[in-house]
Amino acid sequence: MIRNQVGFSAEQKSESIVFDVGGTRFETYSGTLKKLPNTKLFNLNRDSPNYRPKTNDYFFDRDPSIFRGVLDYYRNGTLHFPNDICATVVRRELDYWGIDEKHVAPCCWEFFKLYSERRATAELLSKAMGFDRGTVGKGKTRRQSLFEKSRRPYYSYWICFALLLSVFTTIATESDAMRVPAAIPRLRFNDTNNPKMVRFETTDPHPVIVAVDVLLAAFFLWEFITRAVICPQKWIFFTRSINIVELLAVFPQAIAINLRYMVPDMANYPKLYFAYWILLMFDIFRVIRLLKFGKYYVGLRILIVTLRASATEMFFLVYLMVVGAVVFGVAFYYCEVWTAATVIDMPTTIYWAFITMTTVGYGDVVPQTIQGKVIAVLCALAGALFTGLAVPVIADNFDRYYRQASVILLRHRLGLPIMTMLPGATKTRDQAWQW
Amino acid sequence: MIRNQVGFSAEQKSESIVFDVGGTRFETYSGTLKKLPNTKLFNLNRDSPNYRPKTNDYFFDRDPSIFRGVLDYYRNGTLHFPNDICATVVRRELDYWGIDEKHVAPCCWEFFKLYSERRATAELLSKAMGFDRGTVGKGKTRRQSLFEKSRRPYYSYWICFALLLSVFTTIATESDAMRVPAAIPRLRFNDTNNPKMVRFETTDPHPVIVAVDVLLAAFFLWEFITRAVICPQKWIFFTRSINIVELLAVFPQAIAINLRYMVPDMANYPKLYFAYWILLMFDIFRVIRLLKFGKYYVGLRILIVTLRASATEMFFLVYLMVVGAVVFGVAFYYCEVWTAATVIDMPTTIYWAFITMTTVGYGDVVPQTIQGKVIAVLCALAGALFTGLAVPVIADNFDRYYRQASVILLRHRLGLPIMTMLPGATKTRDQAWQW
């Protein structure tokens, strides 16, 4: 140091050292730098290319605002950063100064982690939305080609319409208002006390609905088989959950329709008739098939990604609700056991506790005793509290995902890159830190 | 560079260059500036008017805090800004330094976009509140004149009172407590099993209510016709939704009243009587007409703007609810089909699923079987979750709009400008970026 050379070192504890970082001047004692071995500044001396004899300082062409935090780390042993600086920048500069990110102080680390979580979310979302980098490199992947196919608007509009129409016919078939008296009298294999069975035996769906239903069944059967045949990877095709749903929606219906036309008097064969009835129940998969909308509607895909990411929190809500319902249900059972008014067993009281905790409150099971009423009030309050505790955590996740997704969508539309590239970041370290 | 002139350039990789930006000193290597072509600093040389030979630096009369980020962009290739600086300032400075806003790094871009969204919201809100710049330029527009008219307090108070009174008479007319035995015996065109029909046939509304109703009908008819006649743009008048509502509220009522007095024995002509009955149903538009309050109540206008802006999110909530209700409704139908206890068809189970998911839970349809109860519990949990997911997103929007609107109102009252003018911003670029 120049001051040292001109001889007043006695006034100071150790040599003073001056830095010029991007034009801003920093000064410290040289002893301060010796506190942290294995860092860039530890071994700094005048042979360094950064040393400038004329001004007797060390010049670094870096951002001065981060260096302030770094120098403070040497001085005080804890590494802090203002939380308005981007964690990506902090990380890059720490890399340059040879300091491990692990040393960021716990109080500032949380902001740091927040940024890194955003990054992880961005990666997850851009994958779910089909903008992931993976597909860019290796030409047309299957997913991408499907995505493009979905962009042929008329076909995708038709698919969506057909899906909705299929759900509508499912409902219409079992709707009182859309059934006509049965053409062929049928055997009643079931008791006449159940009005739903009586309706099923004595009426038929409206012929127009039957016709639409058959045509749609044919179309979806053709579409499913075509896709299965075209797809080069049969194994992947039949293990994707959406295709299994479609399989269960398409084939049982096809068999049921064939059965209806080939054995018009099947009502005479009770076992066959029962089997036919079971096949009809697969109609539920025609409704679940609505998830195919996700291929065309990005919001649904975001929802699915979010729900998957919130699995822990959702398990927590379910756990709270189940424990709460069992505790209150059992307590309610023992409170109400003394009164003759209602016939209830424990599964029913647990059901009652669930219905009370979710504040649905049908009123089919209600407390009759004063102690039962107290339990009901506590159960309702606990429900409000538990829902109030767990739902905001999940909703917060969803809100964050939703906002990021809309930003990613906008950037994709403007043709901008979705993530900041980190120069020296290797995958393994990224994963270890959940960057 | 002065150092270069005195000959120790050999010690450095490239020339050092010094900036004085608003009094703060920045330093970098001149090679760094060559990384980004098409920017202001790329072509910097000593012939620049900013060069000061005496101090051998470049002086710029700009804000140093933004320049730090700009210089860092030259050094590291990514453009970051502390998120406590206003995006308007960042944008203005980037404009000055010749850098496109698109290059802001993805991690910082979201804060950037947030600011721009606030701006878009401010524009939308000030338009909805009648403070939009458009009306300032071209003198008195129709909207503005209406707004001023609404500031004549007595008239607007009267209108609001008349609207409320009109709704009250609508309700009172169909209220048991305010009906008196009918003066003229009437033919019963409908079955006597329906007590509502019997009431309608055997009683009349109280004469005072009838009188008020007729006077209000006359007033609103006069007011509507006057406004329609005065308005210079007939086409716009009759396409505004509020006027259509008013039309449907005013004319059917006028015809019904005339009918009542001109054909006192109309009960003898079933078809005419039925038509009269249908006309009465248009009373619902007298309630919807309450939206006119929005002309006088700014909160309602903000709500309408928000609901319009949240259309996507609301569609999402409805989508979730509809898909959920259909899935749970169909599943519930097949669970409960085996029990004789309740007569239900599929539209009813879907209605049940909606009522359960919104946690209303009337209890008119309740599960009888154990599997039905499980579906009911899942349905209630899904409903709590779906509402919990979508409502916060919409509420967040509303909260944001509501806060901004109150700020805008306050600034308007203090006579301050509502938005920061951006010097070089052209409309087209603004729209592309949703600024």
Add this chain to the structure above:
Amino acid sequence: MIRNQVGFSAEQKSESIVFDVGGTRFETYSGTLKKLPNTKLFNLNRDSPNYRPKTNDYFFDRDPSIFRGVLDYYRNGTLHFPNDICATVVRRELDYWGIDEKHVAPCCWEFFKLYSERRATAELLSKAMGFDRGTVGKGKTRRQSLFEKSRRPYYSYWICFALLLSVFTTIATESDAMRVPAAIPRLRFNDTNNPKMVRFETTDPHPVIVAVDVLLAAFFLWEFITRAVICPQKWIFFTRSINIVELLAVFPQAIAINLRYMVPDMANYPKLYFAYWILLMFDIFRVIRLLKFGKYYVGLRILIVTLRASATEMFFLVYLMVVGAVVFGVAFYYCEVWTAATVIDMPTTIYWAFITMTTVGYGDVVPQTIQGKVIAVLCALAGALFTGLAVPVIADNFDRYYRQASVILLRHRLGLPIMTMLPGATKTRDQAWQW
């Protein structure tokens, strides 16, 4: 400027001017300062006491970080501040530099206003909590003396216990389980179909409860009269709402008790008996009297302050609910008018709409028709949405108030001042700006 003197002014548009603000150097063209008249720097020249000839700069002993924003205001005409700086500091510095706070740019003004709102809230809360400055100056005010009285723990514990006990006897008196057969047979002035009347006629409250009730009535009567007599400002005493409630709780009960003992056979005088019955209904004020807890429980006072401050938002929620309920109620009436199943008039359907929108859903009125069910579903969705929109706004207010109140409480306990004193702030300007 020194550079100007040495003759290279030709290279520059206007003179350069250097500031040393608290040790930090700022530089701009002197022409820049001429843009804003009526500010401190506008008239700056070398005769200023801040001018230092040796260094040819202007020294100001102020915070440099705010000055940066001020100087930028001269350069670009808009006044921005980083949102991490306290608005109190910004205000103080703007005062020093002679700039009106009104000129803060709209984008940054909102943060500014947020801080000022916090200040207003702090004032409101400290007043509600009895820490307001007003009471410090003028010795012992009535409120303060009451507050101190409430700190005599045993008496206040007893008051709270008596209040609760009084509510308990109110409930116990009308509770089936705590009534014994009536000692004196009584005339039945009312129909025997109403079981509540029959109970009232044939049973008496348990004697112990009656005794406790009479003693409590005597105590509260004595306490009320004492306080009324002691209080020097009778007018203020009888206009405070809590005292009116107490009046209505104490006197009717005293009269009723006297009546019971003085006219044991009052059941023979129907009119007197009816009057006695009406007096009993004033028991509701004994429950409302629980608000007196607020004198001892700070959370309740905070709640009351918050609810008052949220009046606009609460009116908004009520407005939304009322309009929604009327619209859906009227629509529901016309949907259900065709079916004979339920007897309903319009007030009932509006009640139904309220019960559905708040998701309570008793099930006493349920839709019977398909169109009625659709209205019910829409009504439930609208209710979830409306509650979801308005409640967070109010809850947000409450959360903010609650947090501030806990900070104020803690500071009060630590003996620290509750608000930052603003040196030059006059009351009038404060109010105009809602500071």
Add this chain to the structure above:
Amino acid sequence: MIRNQVGFSAEQKSESIVFDVGGTRFETYSGTLKKLPNTKLFNLNRDSPNYRPKTNDYFFDRDPSIFRGVLDYYRNGTLHFPNDICATVVRRELDYWGIDEKHVAPCCWEFFKLYSERRATAELLSKAMGFDRGTVGKGKTRRQSLFEKSRRPYYSYWICFALLLSVFTTIATESDAMRVPAAIPRLRFNDTNNPKMVRFETTDPHPVIVAVDVLLAAFFLWEFITRAVICPQKWIFFTRSINIVELLAVFPQAIAINLRYMVPDMANYPKLYFAYWILLMFDIFRVIRLLKFGKYYVGLRILIVTLRASATEMFFLVYLMVVGAVVFGVAFYYCEVWTAATVIDMPTTIYWAFITMTTVGYGDVVPQTIQGKVIAVLCALAGALFTGLAVPVIADNFDRYYRQASVILLRHRLGLPIMTMLPGATKTRDQAWQW
């Protein structure tokens, strides 16, 4: 000062003094420093080791960004800090400069306190999660050894499974579907009108369930006794709430089982039979025992810590609900007392008010009169408002705890320290300040 030496002090009010804090230059008048006695800078003079004659300034090897705020405190008397700087850093620097943290201005103190609350939360959480520093020092504590034991996976899996199975058998025992006709006919000590009693008398649980139940009872008895015997501190063992719950779950069941097998004809001894029946009711503790999951499931422990920390807010919610329910319940009673339709007393109307305020709305008690309906609507709106006010405050707490806990877990897994050590912080001051 050098300027002073060269003689132009007359131009200035007081001497100028220059600081070099970590390389950044600060300047003020020396008189400014005399405003605050008892601080480090108050006694600053040229004999200080920080004085450097050559540059005539005072060098401090500290962070310049905090010093700016400190110097401003000398200038203006209020101490502010940008809210993006970590409170730990602020605290350390204030310590260095000899300023008490109490002097931080009220407006900035709240941010300060927020940080300190985070610290307190971190301490609480790390204790709850078993990572507290206390256990590190004194070797293996009981808690730690239990924690390690719980990490032997197979045993803990078995415990969890046994707990769940035990709850399942509790439910199955009282479930209609899983009971078989009783082997031994029994005396009916109770009325035959109560179907639950009839079921209890005429049927027995399925033998398999009984067998599992007995085996589980034996296991839990053995496990409890073993743990009680091993535990060195008997007193602590039997005062921990979880062990009391277990005691009440284990022993009554054991006695009941023994009774059943030793006195097969106990139905002949009504008193013994009744005692047996009471013992069965202790089954509820087998459900509450599920809280033992907390030992293995960190989320539950976090929930318990949060609920304890939110005790004030939860008491507030309960307080609001209770007062609201009593007010609305009493009002409802007096509204409905005139109608003969329903038999209700005041405890029932208060129960009704609770069920309405929590929006459960069973519909077993519904208003019959118009005034009762108005009370019901107000009650429902108040409930929505009160829940909306209190739940977010608690949920916010939970959200904060939950996030911090996940950060702590992650840091623990990465082997990083959980809290920043504060160099000079003594425990007592920490507590006084709730740091």
